[in-house]
Amino acid sequence: MTNPTLPPCSVLVRLTREWEALGARPAVLARARSWDLGVPRHSLGDLLVATGMQVSAAARAERHGREPADRAAGERANAVLCRLVVVARRDDLAARAVLQRLLPGLLAVARRRSRGMGPGDAAVCLEDLVAAAWSVIRTF
Secondary structure, three states, X not given: OOOOOOOOOOHHHHHHHHHHHHHOOHHHHHHHHHOOOOOOOOOHHHHHHHOOOOOOHHHHHHHOOOHHHHHHHHHHHHHHHHHHHHHHOXXXXXXXXXXXXXXXXXXXXXXXXXXXXXXXXXXXXXXXXXXXXXXXXHHO
């Protein structure tokens, strides 16, 4: 999820590296499996997919044309995300998973808001959005 238009020390790069490091730790995976979310999870990536995050363009292409199934899958993903948000009130890792799930949308907003501005403004905007998102996730 790195982006060549953002500086290498941007919050996106730092969060992506942190997420990858978390996913490699067995204790972290065990903790994530302890949450009663109603979906099997073998990795943090599985958790994100269960909350509706798309894995790749190939996955989107494979689902093309299956509107009713997509709607049901979307409803299931929203339910999982909702349960994860409830856990995030008391668990930093769950909150971090919610933030990771929101990052693509936050990045899109940062890009849109910074159009026509300076080269580092998207990164600054993203930092502000991430900070606000974290506060909301932890207190929702």
